[in-house]
Amino acid sequence: MIRSLLSKIDKRMGVKKVYAHCDIPCKIYDPSAAQIAALSVIRFIDLINEINAKESLNANDQAQLVRLVREKEIHAKKVKDEITVIWGDYFKQPQFDQFPNTHSLVHSIMLTGSACKQHIDREKGLKLLELVNEFSASFWATKKVETFTATCPYPPSLKVVYPTL
Amino acid sequence: MLRIKLKKIVGDSMAPTINDDDYVIVLSTYYRQRYRVNDIVVCDHPEYQHIIKRISNIRDNGDVSLSGDSIKSMDSKTIGWQPQSRLQGKVIIFNRINK
Numbered sequence: 001m002i003r004s005l006l007s008k009i010d011k012r013m014g015v016k017k018v019y020a021h022c023d024i025p026c027k028i029y030d031p032s033a034a035q036i037a038a039l040s041v042i043r044f045i046d047l048i049n050e051i052n053a054k055e056s057l058n059a060n061d062q063a064q065l066v067r068l069v070r071e072k073e074i075h076a077k078k079v080k081d082e083i084t085v086i087w088g089d090y091f092k093q094p095q096f097d098q099f100p101n102t103h104s105l106v107h108s109i110m111l112t113g114s115a116c117k118q119h120i121d122r123e124k125g126l127k128l129l130e131l132v133n134e135f136s137a138s139f140w141a142t143k144k145v146e147t148f149t150a151t152c153p154y155p156p157s158l159k160v161v162y163p164t165l
Numbered sequence: 166m167l168r169i170k171l172k173k174i175v176g177d178s179m180a181p182t183i184n185d186d187d188y189v190i191v192l193s194t195y196y197r198q199r200y201r202v203n204d205i206v207v208c209d210h211p212e213y214q215h216i217i218k219r220i221s222n223i224r225d226n227g228d229v230s231l232s233g234d235s236i237k238s239m240d241s242k243t244i245g246w247q248p249q250s251r252l253q254g255k256v257i258i259f260n261r262i263n264k
Contacts, residue, residue, distance in 0.1 A: 006188045010173060015188065018207050018217040020176035021239050092212050 029090040031136040034082035035160055037075045038132045041116050042125035042156045044072035049120060073117050079128060080113040083135060090139070099138045105131060126158070133161040168193045170254065172207065172217070178233030179205070179217060183259050189217070193254030200229065200249060205256040208247055217256065218244065 009015065048068045051061050087106045096102055112128045115121075133149075140147045146164040151157055174187045183189060183205070191207050200206065204220045208231060218231035221241055227249050232241040 003188065006171065009171070010188075015171050015173045016215070017175045018172045018189075018215045019213065020174055020178040020180075020183065020185070020217050020233060020235075021213055093214070094212060 029086050029139070031082065031086060031132065031139050034079050034086075034132050035129070035136060037078040037082065038125070038129040039152060039154075039156060039158065039160070040075040041072055041079065041128060042122065042158065044068050044075065045116070045120050045122050045125045046156060048072065049122070052120070072120075076113045076116040076128075079116075079132060080110055083109050083132065086135075086139060091142075095142045098142055102135075102138060105135055105138070109135060129158060129160075133159070136161045166195050168195070168254070174217060178235050178238035179219070180235045182219075182234045183217070183256070187259060189256045190258040191254040192257045198249075198252070198255065200252060200255065205259075206231070207253040207256065209251045209253055210244065210247065211251075213239075213244070215253075216244075 115124045221232045222230035228246040230241045
Protein backbone atom coordinates (compact mmCIF):
# COMPACT_ATOMS: atom_id res chain seq x y z
CA MET A 1 0.00 0.00 0.00
CA ILE A 2 2.77 2.43 0.96
CA ARG A 3 4.64 1.52 -2.19
CA SER A 4 1.57 2.16 -4.27
CA LEU A 5 1.22 5.60 -2.70
CA LEU A 6 4.90 6.37 -3.31
CA SER A 7 4.53 5.34 -6.95
CA LYS A 8 1.68 7.80 -7.35
CA ILE A 9 3.73 10.56 -5.74
CA ASP A 10 6.60 9.66 -8.07
CA LYS A 11 4.42 9.80 -11.18
CA ARG A 12 2.90 13.10 -10.13
CA MET A 13 5.89 14.97 -8.80
CA GLY A 14 8.92 13.02 -9.97
CA VAL A 15 11.21 11.53 -7.33
CA LYS A 16 14.94 12.12 -7.71
CA LYS A 17 16.89 8.98 -8.59
CA VAL A 18 19.98 7.69 -6.85
CA TYR A 19 22.21 5.19 -8.57
CA ALA A 20 23.35 1.88 -7.19
CA HIS A 21 26.05 1.30 -9.81
CA CYS A 22 27.15 -2.14 -10.80
CA ASP A 23 30.14 -3.01 -12.92
CA ILE A 24 31.06 -6.54 -13.77
CA PRO A 25 33.93 -6.92 -14.23
CA CYS A 26 34.98 -3.64 -12.60
CA LYS A 27 36.88 -1.27 -14.86
CA ILE A 28 37.63 -3.68 -17.69
CA TYR A 29 36.89 -1.67 -20.81
CA ASP A 30 38.82 -1.97 -24.04
CA PRO A 31 37.83 -0.79 -27.55
CA SER A 32 40.09 -3.38 -29.19
CA ALA A 33 37.17 -5.81 -29.52
CA ALA A 34 35.29 -3.17 -31.53
CA GLN A 35 38.36 -2.51 -33.70
CA ILE A 36 38.85 -6.21 -34.47
CA ALA A 37 35.14 -6.53 -35.29
CA ALA A 38 35.39 -3.52 -37.67
CA LEU A 39 38.41 -5.07 -39.40
CA SER A 40 36.43 -8.29 -39.71
CA VAL A 41 33.54 -6.43 -41.36
CA ILE A 42 35.92 -5.04 -43.99
CA ARG A 43 37.46 -8.48 -44.52
CA PHE A 44 34.04 -10.06 -45.01
CA ILE A 45 33.07 -7.30 -47.47
CA ASP A 46 36.25 -8.01 -49.45
CA LEU A 47 35.57 -11.75 -49.54
CA ILE A 48 31.94 -11.19 -50.55
CA ASN A 49 33.06 -8.92 -53.37
CA GLU A 50 35.52 -11.58 -54.57
CA ILE A 51 32.64 -14.02 -54.92
CA ASN A 52 30.48 -11.28 -56.45
CA ALA A 53 33.10 -10.83 -59.18
CA LYS A 54 32.65 -14.40 -60.44
CA GLU A 55 30.59 -14.91 -63.56
CA SER A 56 28.58 -17.73 -62.05
CA LEU A 57 28.28 -19.18 -58.58
CA ASN A 58 28.25 -22.88 -57.84
CA ALA A 59 26.74 -24.37 -54.70
CA ASN A 60 29.99 -23.96 -52.76
CA ASP A 61 30.18 -20.28 -53.67
CA GLN A 62 26.59 -19.73 -52.64
CA ALA A 63 27.11 -21.50 -49.33
CA GLN A 64 30.23 -19.44 -48.71
CA LEU A 65 28.40 -16.25 -49.63
CA VAL A 66 25.62 -16.98 -47.14
CA ARG A 67 28.14 -17.57 -44.38
CA LEU A 68 30.09 -14.41 -45.19
CA VAL A 69 26.97 -12.25 -45.19
CA ARG A 70 25.92 -13.73 -41.87
CA GLU A 71 29.32 -13.12 -40.27
CA LYS A 72 29.42 -9.55 -41.62
CA GLU A 73 26.07 -8.96 -39.94
CA ILE A 74 27.26 -10.45 -36.64
CA HIS A 75 30.50 -8.48 -36.57
CA ALA A 76 28.91 -5.16 -37.52
CA LYS A 77 26.52 -5.64 -34.62
CA LYS A 78 29.45 -6.53 -32.39
CA VAL A 79 31.07 -3.18 -33.21
CA LYS A 80 27.89 -1.40 -32.18
CA ASP A 81 27.50 -3.44 -28.99
CA GLU A 82 31.11 -3.01 -27.84
CA ILE A 83 31.05 0.74 -28.42
CA THR A 84 27.66 1.09 -26.72
CA VAL A 85 28.94 -0.61 -23.56
CA ILE A 86 32.01 1.63 -23.27
CA TRP A 87 30.02 4.78 -24.06
CA GLY A 88 27.18 3.85 -21.69
CA ASP A 89 29.12 2.32 -18.78
CA TYR A 90 32.60 3.86 -18.82
CA PHE A 91 32.13 7.38 -20.15
CA LYS A 92 30.84 9.73 -17.46
CA GLN A 93 30.65 13.52 -17.30
CA PRO A 94 34.42 14.14 -16.85
CA GLN A 95 35.11 12.05 -19.98
CA PHE A 96 32.32 13.82 -21.92
CA ASP A 97 33.77 17.17 -20.82
CA GLN A 98 37.16 16.06 -22.16
CA PHE A 99 35.66 14.84 -25.45
CA PRO A 100 32.39 16.71 -26.04
CA ASN A 101 31.87 15.15 -29.48
CA THR A 102 31.58 11.62 -28.04
CA HIS A 103 27.78 11.36 -28.31
CA SER A 104 27.92 12.46 -31.94
CA LEU A 105 30.81 10.09 -32.67
CA VAL A 106 28.99 7.12 -31.12
CA HIS A 107 25.86 7.97 -33.10
CA SER A 108 27.93 8.01 -36.29
CA ILE A 109 29.37 4.60 -35.39
CA MET A 110 25.84 3.25 -34.90
CA LEU A 111 24.69 4.60 -38.27
CA THR A 112 27.79 3.39 -40.11
CA GLY A 113 27.59 -0.02 -38.44
CA SER A 114 24.03 -0.36 -39.72
CA ALA A 115 25.14 0.72 -43.20
CA CYS A 116 27.78 -2.02 -43.16
CA LYS A 117 25.09 -4.56 -42.32
CA GLN A 118 22.93 -3.36 -45.22
CA HIS A 119 25.62 -3.00 -47.91
CA ILE A 120 28.78 -4.56 -49.26
CA ASP A 121 30.41 -1.19 -49.92
CA ARG A 122 34.03 -1.22 -48.78
CA GLU A 123 34.00 2.54 -48.23
CA LYS A 124 31.40 2.09 -45.50
CA GLY A 125 33.61 -0.49 -43.80
CA LEU A 126 36.60 1.85 -43.98
CA LYS A 127 34.50 4.65 -42.53
CA LEU A 128 33.43 2.37 -39.67
CA LEU A 129 37.05 1.56 -38.84
CA GLU A 130 38.01 5.24 -39.01
CA LEU A 131 35.27 6.18 -36.54
CA VAL A 132 36.09 3.31 -34.18
CA ASN A 133 39.77 4.31 -34.27
CA GLU A 134 38.77 7.86 -33.33
CA PHE A 135 36.67 6.54 -30.45
CA SER A 136 39.56 4.34 -29.34
CA ALA A 137 41.98 7.28 -29.32
CA SER A 138 39.53 9.29 -27.17
CA PHE A 139 39.00 6.36 -24.81
CA TRP A 140 42.72 5.87 -24.18
CA ALA A 141 43.27 9.61 -23.82
CA THR A 142 40.70 9.68 -20.99
CA LYS A 143 42.85 7.07 -19.27
CA LYS A 144 45.99 9.15 -19.94
CA VAL A 145 47.37 6.35 -22.13
CA GLU A 146 49.19 7.44 -25.27
CA THR A 147 48.33 5.78 -28.55
CA PHE A 148 50.07 5.05 -31.84
CA THR A 149 48.81 4.00 -35.25
CA ALA A 150 50.11 0.93 -37.03
CA THR A 151 49.02 -1.39 -39.82
CA CYS A 152 47.43 -4.52 -38.42
CA PRO A 153 49.48 -7.64 -39.25
CA TYR A 154 46.64 -9.51 -40.95
CA PRO A 155 44.14 -8.84 -43.73
CA PRO A 156 42.71 -6.32 -44.46
CA SER A 157 46.07 -4.77 -43.34
CA LEU A 158 44.69 -1.38 -42.38
CA LYS A 159 45.70 1.33 -39.89
CA VAL A 160 44.58 0.72 -36.32
CA VAL A 161 45.00 2.87 -33.20
CA TYR A 162 46.80 0.94 -30.47
CA PRO A 163 47.54 1.95 -26.85
CA THR A 164 51.18 2.42 -25.86
CA LEU A 165 51.47 0.14 -22.85
CA MET B 166 16.80 21.25 11.45
CA LEU B 167 16.00 17.98 9.67
CA ARG B 168 15.41 17.36 6.01
CA ILE B 169 13.64 14.26 4.75
CA LYS B 170 13.69 13.30 1.11
CA LEU B 171 12.20 10.49 -0.91
CA LYS B 172 14.52 8.87 -3.48
CA LYS B 173 14.13 6.11 -6.07
CA ILE B 174 16.83 3.50 -6.60
CA VAL B 175 18.27 2.72 -10.03
CA GLY B 176 20.54 -0.33 -10.10
CA ASP B 177 21.26 -3.43 -8.07
CA SER B 178 24.52 -2.76 -6.26
CA MET B 179 22.78 -2.57 -2.87
CA ALA B 180 20.81 -5.79 -3.39
CA PRO B 181 19.40 -7.63 -1.57
CA THR B 182 19.17 -4.87 1.07
CA ILE B 183 17.78 -2.32 -1.35
CA ASN B 184 16.78 -3.27 -4.88
CA ASP B 185 16.34 -1.60 -8.24
CA ASP B 186 13.11 0.44 -8.33
CA ASP B 187 12.83 0.61 -4.52
CA TYR B 188 12.07 3.86 -2.72
CA VAL B 189 14.11 5.06 0.25
CA ILE B 190 13.72 7.86 2.78
CA VAL B 191 16.89 9.91 3.27
CA LEU B 192 17.48 12.03 6.35
CA SER B 193 19.88 14.91 6.38
CA THR B 194 20.54 17.81 8.69
CA TYR B 195 21.55 21.39 8.12
CA TYR B 196 24.27 21.05 10.72
CA ARG B 197 27.15 18.58 10.55
CA GLN B 198 25.64 15.10 10.47
CA ARG B 199 27.16 12.22 12.37
CA TYR B 200 27.85 9.13 10.22
CA ARG B 201 28.89 5.66 11.32
CA VAL B 202 30.27 2.55 9.64
CA ASN B 203 27.40 0.52 8.14
CA ASP B 204 25.22 3.56 7.56
CA ILE B 205 23.61 3.53 4.11
CA VAL B 206 24.17 6.95 2.60
CA VAL B 207 23.59 9.00 -0.52
CA CYS B 208 26.76 10.52 -1.90
CA ASP B 209 27.27 13.23 -4.51
CA HIS B 210 30.25 11.58 -6.22
CA PRO B 211 32.33 13.73 -8.63
CA GLU B 212 32.45 10.97 -11.25
CA TYR B 213 29.45 8.72 -10.60
CA GLN B 214 27.11 11.50 -9.45
CA HIS B 215 24.21 10.68 -7.10
CA ILE B 216 24.98 7.23 -5.65
CA ILE B 217 23.74 5.12 -2.74
CA LYS B 218 26.24 2.95 -0.85
CA ARG B 219 27.10 1.68 2.60
CA ILE B 220 29.90 3.24 4.66
CA SER B 221 32.50 0.50 5.10
CA ASN B 222 35.20 2.54 6.81
CA ILE B 223 35.86 6.01 8.21
CA ARG B 224 39.37 7.50 8.34
CA ASP B 225 40.74 9.66 11.12
CA ASN B 226 40.20 12.75 8.98
CA GLY B 227 36.52 11.81 8.52
CA ASP B 228 36.73 10.60 4.92
CA VAL B 229 34.49 7.60 4.24
CA SER B 230 34.96 4.46 2.20
CA LEU B 231 31.81 3.33 0.39
CA SER B 232 30.76 -0.04 -0.98
CA GLY B 233 27.64 -1.78 -2.20
CA ASP B 234 26.00 -4.77 -0.53
CA SER B 235 25.92 -6.77 -3.75
CA ILE B 236 29.00 -8.58 -5.10
CA LYS B 237 28.15 -6.93 -8.40
CA SER B 238 28.82 -3.47 -6.96
CA MET B 239 31.71 -1.22 -7.88
CA ASP B 240 34.34 -1.79 -5.25
CA SER B 241 35.30 0.84 -2.69
CA LYS B 242 38.67 1.37 -4.37
CA THR B 243 36.90 2.38 -7.58
CA ILE B 244 34.59 4.76 -5.72
CA GLY B 245 37.49 6.16 -3.68
CA TRP B 246 37.59 7.81 -0.27
CA GLN B 247 35.00 10.55 -0.10
CA PRO B 248 34.86 13.57 2.25
CA GLN B 249 31.73 13.68 4.38
CA SER B 250 30.85 17.00 2.77
CA ARG B 251 29.79 14.97 -0.28
CA LEU B 252 27.33 12.87 1.70
CA GLN B 253 23.75 14.02 1.13
CA GLY B 254 22.18 12.13 4.04
CA LYS B 255 21.53 8.78 5.62
CA VAL B 256 18.94 6.27 4.45
CA ILE B 257 16.59 5.72 7.38
CA ILE B 258 13.71 3.77 5.91
CA PHE B 259 13.71 1.38 2.98
CA ASN B 260 12.30 -2.08 3.56
CA ARG B 261 8.89 -1.30 5.03
CA ILE B 262 7.92 1.06 2.26
CA ASN B 263 8.67 -1.30 -0.61
CA LYS B 264 6.35 -4.18 0.18
